Amino acid sequence: MEKSVDATSSDRKKRLESWLKKVVHPLIKMKENIILFCKTVLKGVSKGSLDDENDEISVDRAVLESNEMHPWKTKVLDDFKAWLSDVPDQAPPALSVTPDTCDLYTLLSEFTALKQEIKMQNREQHRTLKALDQITAMTDAYGEIMAHFNEKTRQIAALEHNIRVETEKRTVLYFLDIRDSLVRGRAACPAPVSKKGFFQRTPKNMDNIRDGYDMAIRKFDASLALLDIQPIASTGAVFDPMIMKALESKAAEGMEKGTVVETVSGGFRRGDEILRYAQVIVAD
Missing domain, CATH: 1.20.1280 (Monooxygenase)
Known part of the structure:
Protein backbone atom coordinates (compact mmCIF):
# COMPACT_ATOMS: atom_id res chain seq x y z
CA MET A 1 0.00 0.00 0.00
CA VAL A 87 24.12 55.11 -41.38
CA PRO A 88 27.56 56.79 -41.87
CA ASP A 89 30.38 55.98 -39.51
CA GLN A 90 30.90 59.64 -38.55
CA ALA A 91 28.34 62.25 -37.68
CA PRO A 92 27.99 65.20 -40.13
CA PRO A 93 30.09 68.28 -39.13
CA ALA A 94 27.05 70.56 -39.36
CA LEU A 95 25.19 68.51 -36.77
CA SER A 96 25.33 70.67 -33.66
CA VAL A 97 22.83 68.74 -31.57
CA THR A 98 23.50 65.13 -30.71
CA PRO A 99 20.86 62.60 -29.77
CA ASP A 100 22.13 62.75 -26.18
CA THR A 101 21.58 66.54 -25.88
CA CYS A 102 18.39 66.83 -28.00
CA ASP A 103 15.83 66.36 -25.26
CA LEU A 104 12.20 67.44 -25.15
CA TYR A 105 13.00 70.72 -23.39
CA THR A 106 15.55 71.70 -26.06
CA LEU A 107 13.13 70.80 -28.83
CA LEU A 108 10.35 72.84 -27.20
CA SER A 109 12.70 75.80 -26.75
CA GLU A 110 13.69 75.69 -30.42
CA PHE A 111 10.07 75.58 -31.52
CA THR A 112 9.22 78.49 -29.20
CA ALA A 113 12.09 80.57 -30.60
CA LEU A 114 11.02 79.71 -34.14
CA LYS A 115 7.45 80.76 -33.36
CA GLN A 116 8.62 84.08 -31.95
CA GLU A 117 10.83 84.69 -34.99
CA ILE A 118 7.90 83.97 -37.33
CA LYS A 119 5.74 86.41 -35.38
CA MET A 120 8.44 89.09 -35.63
CA GLN A 121 8.80 88.49 -39.36
CA ASN A 122 5.03 88.72 -39.86
CA ARG A 123 4.96 91.96 -37.85
CA GLU A 124 7.79 93.44 -39.91
CA GLN A 125 6.10 92.30 -43.11
CA HIS A 126 2.87 93.98 -42.00
CA ARG A 127 4.75 97.20 -41.25
CA THR A 128 6.47 97.04 -44.61
CA LEU A 129 3.17 96.54 -46.44
CA LYS A 130 1.65 99.42 -44.50
CA ALA A 131 4.60 101.65 -45.40
CA LEU A 132 4.29 100.62 -49.04
CA ASP A 133 0.60 101.50 -48.99
CA GLN A 134 1.43 104.92 -47.54
CA ILE A 135 4.14 105.46 -50.17
CA THR A 136 1.69 104.44 -52.90
CA ALA A 137 -0.92 106.85 -51.55
CA MET A 138 1.68 109.63 -51.38
CA THR A 139 2.80 108.83 -54.92
CA ASP A 140 -0.78 109.00 -56.19
CA ALA A 141 -1.34 112.28 -54.35
CA TYR A 142 1.93 113.63 -55.74
CA GLY A 143 0.86 112.60 -59.25
CA GLU A 144 -2.47 114.40 -58.84
CA ILE A 145 -0.71 117.50 -57.50
CA MET A 146 1.77 117.47 -60.38
CA ALA A 147 -1.04 117.04 -62.92
CA HIS A 148 -2.93 119.96 -61.32
CA PHE A 149 0.28 122.01 -61.25
CA ASN A 150 1.00 121.28 -64.92
CA GLU A 151 -2.57 122.22 -65.85
CA LYS A 152 -2.32 125.47 -63.93
CA THR A 153 1.07 126.17 -65.50
CA ARG A 154 -0.42 125.62 -68.94
CA GLN A 155 -3.33 127.89 -68.12
CA ILE A 156 -0.97 130.58 -66.80
CA ALA A 157 1.19 130.29 -69.93
CA ALA A 158 -1.90 130.61 -72.14
CA LEU A 159 -3.10 133.58 -70.08
CA GLU A 160 0.32 135.19 -70.34
CA HIS A 161 0.31 134.68 -74.11
CA ASN A 162 -3.17 136.16 -74.44
CA ILE A 163 -2.24 139.14 -72.27
CA ARG A 164 0.93 139.74 -74.27
CA VAL A 165 -0.91 139.49 -77.60
CA GLU A 166 -3.72 141.77 -76.42
CA THR A 167 -1.23 144.28 -75.03
CA GLU A 168 0.79 144.30 -78.24
CA LYS A 169 -2.41 144.68 -80.25
CA ARG A 170 -3.63 147.65 -78.23
CA THR A 171 -0.20 149.28 -78.29
CA VAL A 172 0.24 148.82 -82.05
CA LEU A 173 -3.17 150.26 -82.87
CA TYR A 174 -2.03 153.71 -81.74
CA PHE A 175 0.93 153.60 -84.14
CA LEU A 176 -1.00 152.47 -87.20
CA ASP A 177 -2.37 155.98 -87.68
CA ILE A 178 1.22 157.22 -87.89
CA ARG A 179 1.85 154.87 -90.81
CA ASP A 180 -1.29 156.19 -92.49
CA SER A 181 0.07 159.72 -92.11
CA LEU A 182 3.38 158.68 -93.67
CA VAL A 183 1.57 157.05 -96.59
CA ARG A 184 -0.57 160.17 -97.16
CA GLY A 185 2.51 162.40 -96.95
CA ARG A 186 4.33 160.32 -99.56
CA ALA A 187 1.29 160.42 -101.84
CA ALA A 188 1.16 164.22 -101.54
CA CYS A 189 4.79 164.73 -102.58
CA PRO A 190 4.37 164.61 -106.39
CA ALA A 191 1.46 167.09 -106.29
CA PRO A 192 3.53 170.27 -105.92
CA VAL A 193 5.85 169.13 -108.71
CA SER A 194 2.98 168.83 -111.15
CA LYS A 195 1.77 172.37 -110.41
CA LYS A 196 3.86 174.85 -112.35
CA GLY A 197 3.24 178.54 -112.93
CA PHE A 198 4.86 181.87 -113.55
CA PHE A 199 4.65 182.83 -109.89
CA GLN A 200 5.00 179.30 -108.46
CA ARG A 201 8.28 177.47 -108.18
CA THR A 202 8.92 173.81 -107.63
CA PRO A 203 10.05 173.06 -104.08
CA LYS A 204 13.69 172.11 -103.82
CA ASN A 205 14.78 168.59 -102.76
CA MET A 206 11.27 167.17 -103.29
CA ASP A 207 12.73 163.84 -104.43
CA ASN A 208 14.69 163.57 -101.23
CA ILE A 209 11.54 164.16 -99.20
CA ARG A 210 9.73 161.39 -101.07
CA ASP A 211 12.67 159.03 -100.48
CA GLY A 212 12.55 159.94 -96.80
CA TYR A 213 8.88 158.96 -96.63
CA ASP A 214 9.62 155.66 -98.37
CA MET A 215 12.43 154.89 -95.92
CA ALA A 216 10.23 155.71 -92.92
CA ILE A 217 7.43 153.49 -94.23
CA ARG A 218 9.84 150.57 -94.82
CA LYS A 219 11.25 150.83 -91.29
CA PHE A 220 7.76 151.03 -89.87
CA ASP A 221 6.69 147.92 -91.76
CA ALA A 222 9.86 146.08 -90.63
CA SER A 223 9.03 146.91 -87.02
CA LEU A 224 5.51 145.62 -87.50
CA ALA A 225 6.86 142.43 -89.10
CA LEU A 226 8.72 141.66 -85.85
CA LEU A 227 5.29 141.38 -84.24
CA ASP A 228 3.96 139.30 -87.16
CA ILE A 229 1.80 142.22 -88.34
CA GLN A 230 1.42 142.76 -92.07
CA PRO A 231 -0.31 145.64 -93.94
CA ILE A 232 -3.21 144.76 -96.21
CA ALA A 233 -2.82 145.83 -99.86
CA SER A 234 -5.99 147.66 -100.84
CA THR A 235 -5.53 150.43 -103.44
CA GLY A 236 -6.12 149.03 -106.96
CA ALA A 237 -7.32 145.66 -105.55
CA VAL A 238 -10.81 144.21 -105.82
CA PHE A 239 -12.98 145.05 -102.88
CA ASP A 240 -13.01 142.22 -100.29
CA PRO A 241 -15.60 142.62 -97.53
CA MET A 242 -13.67 140.18 -95.33
CA ILE A 243 -10.78 142.62 -94.92
CA MET A 244 -12.17 145.97 -96.11
CA LYS A 245 -14.89 148.43 -95.25
CA ALA A 246 -16.30 150.65 -98.01
CA LEU A 247 -16.81 154.24 -96.87
CA GLU A 248 -18.27 155.42 -100.16
CA SER A 249 -18.28 154.74 -103.87
CA LYS A 250 -17.54 157.06 -106.72
CA ALA A 251 -17.00 157.02 -110.44
CA ALA A 252 -13.45 156.48 -111.56
CA GLU A 253 -12.21 156.53 -115.11
CA GLY A 254 -10.24 153.54 -116.25
CA MET A 255 -11.24 151.36 -113.24
CA GLU A 256 -13.71 148.53 -113.16
CA LYS A 257 -16.63 148.53 -110.80
CA GLY A 258 -15.76 147.17 -107.37
CA THR A 259 -12.12 148.21 -107.56
CA VAL A 260 -10.65 150.18 -104.66
CA VAL A 261 -9.95 153.69 -105.84
CA GLU A 262 -8.47 155.15 -102.68
CA THR A 263 -7.45 153.92 -99.23
CA VAL A 264 -8.49 156.24 -96.43
CA SER A 265 -6.86 154.18 -93.65
CA GLY A 266 -4.82 151.08 -94.18
CA GLY A 267 -5.77 147.65 -92.93
CA PHE A 268 -3.51 145.26 -90.95
CA ARG A 269 -3.60 141.58 -90.07
CA ARG A 270 -1.76 139.36 -87.63
CA GLY A 271 -1.76 135.84 -88.89
CA ASP A 272 -5.41 134.96 -89.53
CA GLU A 273 -6.68 137.73 -87.27
CA ILE A 274 -7.68 141.12 -88.70
CA LEU A 275 -6.34 143.86 -86.44
CA ARG A 276 -7.92 146.69 -88.41
CA TYR A 277 -10.07 146.68 -91.51
CA ALA A 278 -8.97 148.83 -94.45
CA GLN A 279 -11.31 151.77 -95.00
CA VAL A 280 -11.55 152.38 -98.72
CA ILE A 281 -13.44 154.14 -101.49
CA VAL A 282 -14.76 151.84 -104.19
CA ALA A 283 -15.25 152.59 -107.87
CA ASP A 284 -18.91 152.82 -108.90
Missing part, protein backbone atom coordinates in the same frame (compact mmCIF):
# COMPACT_ATOMS: atom_id res chain seq x y z
CA GLU A 2 2.78 2.44 0.92
CA LYS A 3 4.61 1.59 -2.29
CA SER A 4 1.60 2.48 -4.38
CA VAL A 5 1.25 5.87 -2.62
CA ASP A 6 4.93 6.67 -3.16
CA ALA A 7 4.62 5.72 -6.79
CA THR A 8 1.65 7.99 -7.24
CA SER A 9 3.37 11.00 -5.62
CA SER A 10 6.47 10.32 -7.69
CA ASP A 11 4.43 10.38 -10.87
CA ARG A 12 2.80 13.67 -9.88
CA LYS A 13 6.19 15.16 -9.15
CA LYS A 14 7.53 14.11 -12.53
CA ARG A 15 4.45 15.45 -14.32
CA LEU A 16 4.82 18.81 -12.49
CA GLU A 17 8.50 19.09 -13.38
CA SER A 18 7.71 18.24 -16.99
CA TRP A 19 4.99 20.90 -17.10
CA LEU A 20 7.29 23.51 -15.53
CA LYS A 21 9.97 22.76 -18.09
CA LYS A 22 7.49 23.20 -20.93
CA VAL A 23 6.18 26.49 -19.58
CA VAL A 24 9.16 28.19 -17.90
CA HIS A 25 11.88 27.18 -20.32
CA PRO A 26 10.45 29.11 -23.33
CA LEU A 27 10.00 32.18 -21.11
CA ILE A 28 13.61 31.98 -20.00
CA LYS A 29 14.77 31.65 -23.58
CA MET A 30 12.63 34.63 -24.65
CA LYS A 31 14.14 36.73 -21.86
CA GLU A 32 17.65 35.75 -22.91
CA ASN A 33 16.88 36.61 -26.53
CA ILE A 34 15.54 40.06 -25.57
CA ILE A 35 18.61 40.77 -23.42
CA LEU A 36 20.93 39.73 -26.22
CA PHE A 37 19.04 41.90 -28.73
CA CYS A 38 19.22 44.99 -26.49
CA LYS A 39 22.92 44.43 -25.81
CA THR A 40 23.56 44.17 -29.55
CA VAL A 41 21.77 47.45 -30.26
CA LEU A 42 23.52 49.29 -27.42
CA LYS A 43 26.92 48.01 -28.47
CA GLY A 44 26.31 49.07 -32.10
CA VAL A 45 25.34 52.64 -31.13
CA SER A 46 28.18 53.14 -28.63
CA LYS A 47 31.04 51.71 -30.68
CA GLY A 48 30.08 53.13 -34.12
CA SER A 49 31.99 50.37 -35.89
CA LEU A 50 30.01 48.84 -38.72
CA ASP A 51 32.15 45.70 -39.05
CA ASP A 52 32.04 44.85 -35.36
CA GLU A 53 28.35 45.54 -35.27
CA ASN A 54 27.71 43.28 -38.25
CA ASP A 55 29.79 40.53 -36.66
CA GLU A 56 28.05 40.85 -33.31
CA ILE A 57 24.64 41.03 -34.94
CA SER A 58 25.44 37.93 -37.02
CA VAL A 59 26.59 36.11 -33.88
CA ASP A 60 23.50 37.17 -31.95
CA ARG A 61 21.38 36.32 -34.92
CA ALA A 62 22.95 32.85 -35.06
CA VAL A 63 22.32 32.47 -31.33
CA LEU A 64 18.73 33.62 -31.68
CA GLU A 65 18.14 31.43 -34.73
CA SER A 66 19.59 28.52 -32.83
CA ASN A 67 16.97 29.16 -30.15
CA GLU A 68 14.21 28.76 -32.72
CA MET A 69 13.25 32.48 -33.32
CA HIS A 70 10.02 33.33 -35.09
CA PRO A 71 10.17 34.59 -38.71
CA TRP A 72 8.94 38.12 -37.78
CA LYS A 73 11.90 38.50 -35.42
CA THR A 74 14.29 37.54 -38.17
CA LYS A 75 12.70 40.11 -40.46
CA VAL A 76 13.05 42.81 -37.76
CA LEU A 77 16.74 42.03 -37.41
CA ASP A 78 17.26 42.16 -41.19
CA ASP A 79 15.53 45.54 -41.42
CA PHE A 80 17.56 46.91 -38.53
CA LYS A 81 20.76 45.64 -40.14
CA ALA A 82 19.89 47.29 -43.45
CA TRP A 83 19.15 50.57 -41.71
CA LEU A 84 22.32 50.43 -39.68
CA SER A 85 24.43 49.73 -42.78
CA ASP A 86 23.13 52.97 -44.37
Whole structure:
Protein backbone atom coordinates (compact mmCIF):
# COMPACT_ATOMS: atom_id res chain seq x y z
CA MET A 1 0.00 0.00 0.00
CA GLU A 2 2.78 2.44 0.92
CA LYS A 3 4.61 1.59 -2.29
CA SER A 4 1.60 2.48 -4.38
CA VAL A 5 1.25 5.87 -2.62
CA ASP A 6 4.93 6.67 -3.16
CA ALA A 7 4.62 5.72 -6.79
CA THR A 8 1.65 7.99 -7.24
CA SER A 9 3.37 11.00 -5.62
CA SER A 10 6.47 10.32 -7.69
CA ASP A 11 4.43 10.38 -10.87
CA ARG A 12 2.80 13.67 -9.88
CA LYS A 13 6.19 15.16 -9.15
CA LYS A 14 7.53 14.11 -12.53
CA ARG A 15 4.45 15.45 -14.32
CA LEU A 16 4.82 18.81 -12.49
CA GLU A 17 8.50 19.09 -13.38
CA SER A 18 7.71 18.24 -16.99
CA TRP A 19 4.99 20.90 -17.10
CA LEU A 20 7.29 23.51 -15.53
CA LYS A 21 9.97 22.76 -18.09
CA LYS A 22 7.49 23.20 -20.93
CA VAL A 23 6.18 26.49 -19.58
CA VAL A 24 9.16 28.19 -17.90
CA HIS A 25 11.88 27.18 -20.32
CA PRO A 26 10.45 29.11 -23.33
CA LEU A 27 10.00 32.18 -21.11
CA ILE A 28 13.61 31.98 -20.00
CA LYS A 29 14.77 31.65 -23.58
CA MET A 30 12.63 34.63 -24.65
CA LYS A 31 14.14 36.73 -21.86
CA GLU A 32 17.65 35.75 -22.91
CA ASN A 33 16.88 36.61 -26.53
CA ILE A 34 15.54 40.06 -25.57
CA ILE A 35 18.61 40.77 -23.42
CA LEU A 36 20.93 39.73 -26.22
CA PHE A 37 19.04 41.90 -28.73
CA CYS A 38 19.22 44.99 -26.49
CA LYS A 39 22.92 44.43 -25.81
CA THR A 40 23.56 44.17 -29.55
CA VAL A 41 21.77 47.45 -30.26
CA LEU A 42 23.52 49.29 -27.42
CA LYS A 43 26.92 48.01 -28.47
CA GLY A 44 26.31 49.07 -32.10
CA VAL A 45 25.34 52.64 -31.13
CA SER A 46 28.18 53.14 -28.63
CA LYS A 47 31.04 51.71 -30.68
CA GLY A 48 30.08 53.13 -34.12
CA SER A 49 31.99 50.37 -35.89
CA LEU A 50 30.01 48.84 -38.72
CA ASP A 51 32.15 45.70 -39.05
CA ASP A 52 32.04 44.85 -35.36
CA GLU A 53 28.35 45.54 -35.27
CA ASN A 54 27.71 43.28 -38.25
CA ASP A 55 29.79 40.53 -36.66
CA GLU A 56 28.05 40.85 -33.31
CA ILE A 57 24.64 41.03 -34.94
CA SER A 58 25.44 37.93 -37.02
CA VAL A 59 26.59 36.11 -33.88
CA ASP A 60 23.50 37.17 -31.95
CA ARG A 61 21.38 36.32 -34.92
CA ALA A 62 22.95 32.85 -35.06
CA VAL A 63 22.32 32.47 -31.33
CA LEU A 64 18.73 33.62 -31.68
CA GLU A 65 18.14 31.43 -34.73
CA SER A 66 19.59 28.52 -32.83
CA ASN A 67 16.97 29.16 -30.15
CA GLU A 68 14.21 28.76 -32.72
CA MET A 69 13.25 32.48 -33.32
CA HIS A 70 10.02 33.33 -35.09
CA PRO A 71 10.17 34.59 -38.71
CA TRP A 72 8.94 38.12 -37.78
CA LYS A 73 11.90 38.50 -35.42
CA THR A 74 14.29 37.54 -38.17
CA LYS A 75 12.70 40.11 -40.46
CA VAL A 76 13.05 42.81 -37.76
CA LEU A 77 16.74 42.03 -37.41
CA ASP A 78 17.26 42.16 -41.19
CA ASP A 79 15.53 45.54 -41.42
CA PHE A 80 17.56 46.91 -38.53
CA LYS A 81 20.76 45.64 -40.14
CA ALA A 82 19.89 47.29 -43.45
CA TRP A 83 19.15 50.57 -41.71
CA LEU A 84 22.32 50.43 -39.68
CA SER A 85 24.43 49.73 -42.78
CA ASP A 86 23.13 52.97 -44.37
CA VAL A 87 24.12 55.11 -41.38
CA PRO A 88 27.56 56.79 -41.87
CA ASP A 89 30.38 55.98 -39.51
CA GLN A 90 30.90 59.64 -38.55
CA ALA A 91 28.34 62.25 -37.68
CA PRO A 92 27.99 65.20 -40.13
CA PRO A 93 30.09 68.28 -39.13
CA ALA A 94 27.05 70.56 -39.36
CA LEU A 95 25.19 68.51 -36.77
CA SER A 96 25.33 70.67 -33.66
CA VAL A 97 22.83 68.74 -31.57
CA THR A 98 23.50 65.13 -30.71
CA PRO A 99 20.86 62.60 -29.77
CA ASP A 100 22.13 62.75 -26.18
CA THR A 101 21.58 66.54 -25.88
CA CYS A 102 18.39 66.83 -28.00
CA ASP A 103 15.83 66.36 -25.26
CA LEU A 104 12.20 67.44 -25.15
CA TYR A 105 13.00 70.72 -23.39
CA THR A 106 15.55 71.70 -26.06
CA LEU A 107 13.13 70.80 -28.83
CA LEU A 108 10.35 72.84 -27.20
CA SER A 109 12.70 75.80 -26.75
CA GLU A 110 13.69 75.69 -30.42
CA PHE A 111 10.07 75.58 -31.52
CA THR A 112 9.22 78.49 -29.20
CA ALA A 113 12.09 80.57 -30.60
CA LEU A 114 11.02 79.71 -34.14
CA LYS A 115 7.45 80.76 -33.36
CA GLN A 116 8.62 84.08 -31.95
CA GLU A 117 10.83 84.69 -34.99
CA ILE A 118 7.90 83.97 -37.33
CA LYS A 119 5.74 86.41 -35.38
CA MET A 120 8.44 89.09 -35.63
CA GLN A 121 8.80 88.49 -39.36
CA ASN A 122 5.03 88.72 -39.86
CA ARG A 123 4.96 91.96 -37.85
CA GLU A 124 7.79 93.44 -39.91
CA GLN A 125 6.10 92.30 -43.11
CA HIS A 126 2.87 93.98 -42.00
CA ARG A 127 4.75 97.20 -41.25
CA THR A 128 6.47 97.04 -44.61
CA LEU A 129 3.17 96.54 -46.44
CA LYS A 130 1.65 99.42 -44.50
CA ALA A 131 4.60 101.65 -45.40
CA LEU A 132 4.29 100.62 -49.04
CA ASP A 133 0.60 101.50 -48.99
CA GLN A 134 1.43 104.92 -47.54
CA ILE A 135 4.14 105.46 -50.17
CA THR A 136 1.69 104.44 -52.90
CA ALA A 137 -0.92 106.85 -51.55
CA MET A 138 1.68 109.63 -51.38
CA THR A 139 2.80 108.83 -54.92
CA ASP A 140 -0.78 109.00 -56.19
CA ALA A 141 -1.34 112.28 -54.35
CA TYR A 142 1.93 113.63 -55.74
CA GLY A 143 0.86 112.60 -59.25
CA GLU A 144 -2.47 114.40 -58.84
CA ILE A 145 -0.71 117.50 -57.50
CA MET A 146 1.77 117.47 -60.38
CA ALA A 147 -1.04 117.04 -62.92
CA HIS A 148 -2.93 119.96 -61.32
CA PHE A 149 0.28 122.01 -61.25
CA ASN A 150 1.00 121.28 -64.92
CA GLU A 151 -2.57 122.22 -65.85
CA LYS A 152 -2.32 125.47 -63.93
CA THR A 153 1.07 126.17 -65.50
CA ARG A 154 -0.42 125.62 -68.94
CA GLN A 155 -3.33 127.89 -68.12
CA ILE A 156 -0.97 130.58 -66.80
CA ALA A 157 1.19 130.29 -69.93
CA ALA A 158 -1.90 130.61 -72.14
CA LEU A 159 -3.10 133.58 -70.08
CA GLU A 160 0.32 135.19 -70.34
CA HIS A 161 0.31 134.68 -74.11
CA ASN A 162 -3.17 136.16 -74.44
CA ILE A 163 -2.24 139.14 -72.27
CA ARG A 164 0.93 139.74 -74.27
CA VAL A 165 -0.91 139.49 -77.60
CA GLU A 166 -3.72 141.77 -76.42
CA THR A 167 -1.23 144.28 -75.03
CA GLU A 168 0.79 144.30 -78.24
CA LYS A 169 -2.41 144.68 -80.25
CA ARG A 170 -3.63 147.65 -78.23
CA THR A 171 -0.20 149.28 -78.29
CA VAL A 172 0.24 148.82 -82.05
CA LEU A 173 -3.17 150.26 -82.87
CA TYR A 174 -2.03 153.71 -81.74
CA PHE A 175 0.93 153.60 -84.14
CA LEU A 176 -1.00 152.47 -87.20
CA ASP A 177 -2.37 155.98 -87.68
CA ILE A 178 1.22 157.22 -87.89
CA ARG A 179 1.85 154.87 -90.81
CA ASP A 180 -1.29 156.19 -92.49
CA SER A 181 0.07 159.72 -92.11
CA LEU A 182 3.38 158.68 -93.67
CA VAL A 183 1.57 157.05 -96.59
CA ARG A 184 -0.57 160.17 -97.16
CA GLY A 185 2.51 162.40 -96.95
CA ARG A 186 4.33 160.32 -99.56
CA ALA A 187 1.29 160.42 -101.84
CA ALA A 188 1.16 164.22 -101.54
CA CYS A 189 4.79 164.73 -102.58
CA PRO A 190 4.37 164.61 -106.39
CA ALA A 191 1.46 167.09 -106.29
CA PRO A 192 3.53 170.27 -105.92
CA VAL A 193 5.85 169.13 -108.71
CA SER A 194 2.98 168.83 -111.15
CA LYS A 195 1.77 172.37 -110.41
CA LYS A 196 3.86 174.85 -112.35
CA GLY A 197 3.24 178.54 -112.93
CA PHE A 198 4.86 181.87 -113.55
CA PHE A 199 4.65 182.83 -109.89
CA GLN A 200 5.00 179.30 -108.46
CA ARG A 201 8.28 177.47 -108.18
CA THR A 202 8.92 173.81 -107.63
CA PRO A 203 10.05 173.06 -104.08
CA LYS A 204 13.69 172.11 -103.82
CA ASN A 205 14.78 168.59 -102.76
CA MET A 206 11.27 167.17 -103.29
CA ASP A 207 12.73 163.84 -104.43
CA ASN A 208 14.69 163.57 -101.23
CA ILE A 209 11.54 164.16 -99.20
CA ARG A 210 9.73 161.39 -101.07
CA ASP A 211 12.67 159.03 -100.48
CA GLY A 212 12.55 159.94 -96.80
CA TYR A 213 8.88 158.96 -96.63
CA ASP A 214 9.62 155.66 -98.37
CA MET A 215 12.43 154.89 -95.92
CA ALA A 216 10.23 155.71 -92.92
CA ILE A 217 7.43 153.49 -94.23
CA ARG A 218 9.84 150.57 -94.82
CA LYS A 219 11.25 150.83 -91.29
CA PHE A 220 7.76 151.03 -89.87
CA ASP A 221 6.69 147.92 -91.76
CA ALA A 222 9.86 146.08 -90.63
CA SER A 223 9.03 146.91 -87.02
CA LEU A 224 5.51 145.62 -87.50
CA ALA A 225 6.86 142.43 -89.10
CA LEU A 226 8.72 141.66 -85.85
CA LEU A 227 5.29 141.38 -84.24
CA ASP A 228 3.96 139.30 -87.16
CA ILE A 229 1.80 142.22 -88.34
CA GLN A 230 1.42 142.76 -92.07
CA PRO A 231 -0.31 145.64 -93.94
CA ILE A 232 -3.21 144.76 -96.21
CA ALA A 233 -2.82 145.83 -99.86
CA SER A 234 -5.99 147.66 -100.84
CA THR A 235 -5.53 150.43 -103.44
CA GLY A 236 -6.12 149.03 -106.96
CA ALA A 237 -7.32 145.66 -105.55
CA VAL A 238 -10.81 144.21 -105.82
CA PHE A 239 -12.98 145.05 -102.88
CA ASP A 240 -13.01 142.22 -100.29
CA PRO A 241 -15.60 142.62 -97.53
CA MET A 242 -13.67 140.18 -95.33
CA ILE A 243 -10.78 142.62 -94.92
CA MET A 244 -12.17 145.97 -96.11
CA LYS A 245 -14.89 148.43 -95.25
CA ALA A 246 -16.30 150.65 -98.01
CA LEU A 247 -16.81 154.24 -96.87
CA GLU A 248 -18.27 155.42 -100.16
CA SER A 249 -18.28 154.74 -103.87
CA LYS A 250 -17.54 157.06 -106.72
CA ALA A 251 -17.00 157.02 -110.44
CA ALA A 252 -13.45 156.48 -111.56
CA GLU A 253 -12.21 156.53 -115.11
CA GLY A 254 -10.24 153.54 -116.25
CA MET A 255 -11.24 151.36 -113.24
CA GLU A 256 -13.71 148.53 -113.16
CA LYS A 257 -16.63 148.53 -110.80
CA GLY A 258 -15.76 147.17 -107.37
CA THR A 259 -12.12 148.21 -107.56
CA VAL A 260 -10.65 150.18 -104.66
CA VAL A 261 -9.95 153.69 -105.84
CA GLU A 262 -8.47 155.15 -102.68
CA THR A 263 -7.45 153.92 -99.23
CA VAL A 264 -8.49 156.24 -96.43
CA SER A 265 -6.86 154.18 -93.65
CA GLY A 266 -4.82 151.08 -94.18
CA GLY A 267 -5.77 147.65 -92.93
CA PHE A 268 -3.51 145.26 -90.95
CA ARG A 269 -3.60 141.58 -90.07
CA ARG A 270 -1.76 139.36 -87.63
CA GLY A 271 -1.76 135.84 -88.89
CA ASP A 272 -5.41 134.96 -89.53
CA GLU A 273 -6.68 137.73 -87.27
CA ILE A 274 -7.68 141.12 -88.70
CA LEU A 275 -6.34 143.86 -86.44
CA ARG A 276 -7.92 146.69 -88.41
CA TYR A 277 -10.07 146.68 -91.51
CA ALA A 278 -8.97 148.83 -94.45
CA GLN A 279 -11.31 151.77 -95.00
CA VAL A 280 -11.55 152.38 -98.72
CA ILE A 281 -13.44 154.14 -101.49
CA VAL A 282 -14.76 151.84 -104.19
CA ALA A 283 -15.25 152.59 -107.87
CA ASP A 284 -18.91 152.82 -108.90
